[in-house]
């Protein structure tokens with residue numbers, strides 16, 4: 421199995437976090453998101469422990485909330501000693517309501533409105549990650565109104581192509597995010613930030629992409645960013661206290677995806693940082709990293725009930741489920757790969773091939789094409805799609821006015837609802 425929180429029990433059912441998924445589907449109905457809290461904690465600890473071993477004092481990992489955002493997640497992240505990043509007032513509000521200390525939060529987004537900035541300063545956000553000069557000036561002005569000196573990082577574009585999907589690639593010079601080193605804009609915005617009365621420049625940030633497997637990517641970006649830090653020291657006499665290297669470590673969606681040793685990767689990045697700082701005679705910055713996917717992806721699994729099955733002889737086969745692109749748009753968006761099983765028939769031979777499709781009025785509403793399944797698959801069976809903890813619930817929609825599934829958290833053999841299933845009344849709650 422692709423993650424050790426999966427197994428097959430004595431009934432031939434798929435077990436997740438030690439619990440029978442077929443029983444969970446019966447109890448909580450489908451579609452259903454499951455989240456394995458113990459796995460989230462395990463993933464957090466890998467980062468927290470590696471950070472304390474390899475990086476300078478005051479370094480810490482932060483969870484990128486956009487991967488999966490609801491109140492319970494922030495409670496866990498807080499208990500595990502991580503910070504968080506938020507990209508909107510919705511995420512920030514969720515964190516606030518979960519009691520997350522906002523001084524350990526970083527506010528991202530390539531376009532923060534004046535209202536966003538005002539709200540964040542009012543709630544004492546720790547850092548803004550500033551994307552552009554327009555935004556920098558706006559934050560300075562709004563901070564002045566609040567009589568505060570606002571801490572910020574500047575988002576820098578290092579000019580790296582991490583060889584992942586185009587849509588999640590954010591580190592190239594022509595990216596919509598950040599200020600590029602190559603064009604001189606990164607240097608210019610640093611000069612501006614250092615002069616502003618109500619801004620405290622606390623360092624630099626970069627994020628080059630997502631679902632990154634090659635260990636070289638973070639080393640290359642650390643290298644470029646430390647050279648930039650050295651250049652800023654030479655030009656302005658400014659030594660950056662914080663270097664935030666972004667998120668992006670990949671996870672296993674299928675058996676073909678490699679296993680990443682995060683601890684080892686972080687030790688390699690740290691080795692590079694120490695070497696460069698010594699070479700350039702700059703103080704070791706505090707390091708921040710922003711994992712999202714690698715914290716929650718393998719802690720999630722989605723259950724569906726099979727509806728109709730369509731066999732089109734000599735063409736293809738379809739297995740329809742009671743969810744789809746509304747709860748998991750990733751195949752529709754990126755052609756993402758997933759592993760899926762008939763959860764109640766784990767020991768049967770997979771002698772049939774079908775596309776698992778959703779119930780929306782879109783031909784592109786596909787969870788996965790050409791999935792090997794038992795030919796006995798029938799209406800009423802339970803389908804499990806693995807590794808859905810990241811960018812599923814957070815990207816879900818009400819297209820076709822489908823209510824969103826609930827999230828049931830599993831821990832220590834117990835299960836409980838942490839996000840309720842939407843009702844038909846929820847669907848019309850804002851209609852007048």
Ligand SMILES: *Cc1c(COP(=O)(O)O)cnc(C)c1O
Pocket residue numbers: 484486487528627629630631666667668669710711712713714
């Ligand atoms: C999306 C994002 C992350 C998290 O990326 P993962 O691939 O989920 O680890 C971190 N930082 C920024 C700025 C992002 O946009």
